[in-house]
Amino acid sequence: MRTHELVLRQVEADLAAGKLRLGDRLPGERALAGELGVSRPSVREAIRVLEAMGVVRTAVGSGPDAGAVIVADPGSPLTATLRLHLATSHLPMGDIVQTRVLLESWAVREAAGRATPAQVAAARQLLDAMDEPDLPRERFHLLDAEFHVALASLADNVLVSTIMASLREAIHGYVIAAAPHVPDWAPVAALLRAQHRAVLAAVADGDGDLAAALVAEHIQGFYKASRVG
């Protein structure tokens, strides 16, 4: 067992035992090294891994926010992992699109009829923002991503929402890079806007099957048109 893994195991044990809770601070690197009888570099390597897994957040300086604080952010590591493996081209883009369709279809079906008017209104605000003329394309895609994540969140499952958000973020760069493949952007944007409205309306009406079908068509249509991947 490498030394930094020993530190990791110890921290995980403390987390599972409740000795470390959300918002708590880890002992300082020097103190932790002393407690466990290891060197500071080993502690630092362990903290890097915890940071990469979204378990701690580090900050320099002094005060209550400084040091390594326990957080719960399963999203960032997922996003980073997906992005890296996409970069190696060992994760087919088609599989990601298929997974998105599957997750989002399920989410809107779940959300249909359950979503509160306030939630629907919040999602509609995003769509309104996307209606603005002369909206830069990059901004359009960002709002688009936000809308899809908001949709997924309506199903009230943090794991699904997290996976969705990570998928969206991980492929965002590829969507932007594929922009040249859609030279005549205006009509495409108009279609996407209309599809968004239709999906949201179906959710608000409680028609889960329709919402699921619409969202699937929307996603698959976009990727087919933009030839991402």
Place this chain on the structure above:
Amino acid sequence: MRTHELVLRQVEADLAAGKLRLGDRLPGERALAGELGVSRPSVREAIRVLEAMGVVRTAVGSGPDAGAVIVADPGSPLTATLRLHLATSHLPMGDIVQTRVLLESWAVREAAGRATPAQVAAARQLLDAMDEPDLPRERFHLLDAEFHVALASLADNVLVSTIMASLREAIHGYVIAAAPHVPDWAPVAALLRAQHRAVLAAVADGDGDLAAALVAEHIQGFYKASRVG
């Protein structure tokens, strides 16, 4: 930008540009540090993160397998991340079960009618192994997990398979820990075996809807009975 992040960015860029491919070796830690003008500890921290993300595997010694080799293992980081966040109790078990149901239902629906006889036979072998009398319970659950992952793999989507496998592994410890809640194990095991057979039969018959319904009932029933979480 912290120094180790600079190293990470560089490696990711090389991966995306194709300068680093699966199976390639990273330069040695000392060489990489020299190339990028950073210190060896910073390089090591970056490699720890890459290792945690399943992008490289390190080995000591000499020869072709030594050093940091590029691999593609999106599963381990997913599993580790899920496990850690489960440990902090900030990932509800109910959400995980729900996600399993959704992914597996989709997978068997996809697999139905498409799975080859060889694939079905391979899955059936796992079920045959689970029929063995006096099978230790731990071994039963391991085979069970293998069967479910095999089912998910039939849908031919590496992302879904990976997520499934990670979910299964991350909760395995909790399933074992919940064993005392099911004191009368024999009839439960018999029910699970029968359900497995039924699901596989539906897949082989090409009846996707039935397979999806059966697998959903199977998963939800087990968690309800064992009160995991």
Place this chain on the structure above:
DNA sequence: GATACCTTGTGGTCTGACCACATGGCTGAC
């Protein structure tokens, strides 16, 4: 009483050293 300063503790980084390990070539015996 308000402001500027400085002490203190945090993570961030670097240097240089030594260890354990596995390979692969070298050396010696046969």
Place this chain on the structure above:
DNA sequence: GTCAGCCATGTGGTCAGACCACAAGGTATC
């Protein structure tokens, strides 16, 4: 000439000690 054993080499793994940048919070000053 062949083979077994040995050791040089290069790899990651670990450590100790030092210095820096930073931010908070107390402290001295006006």
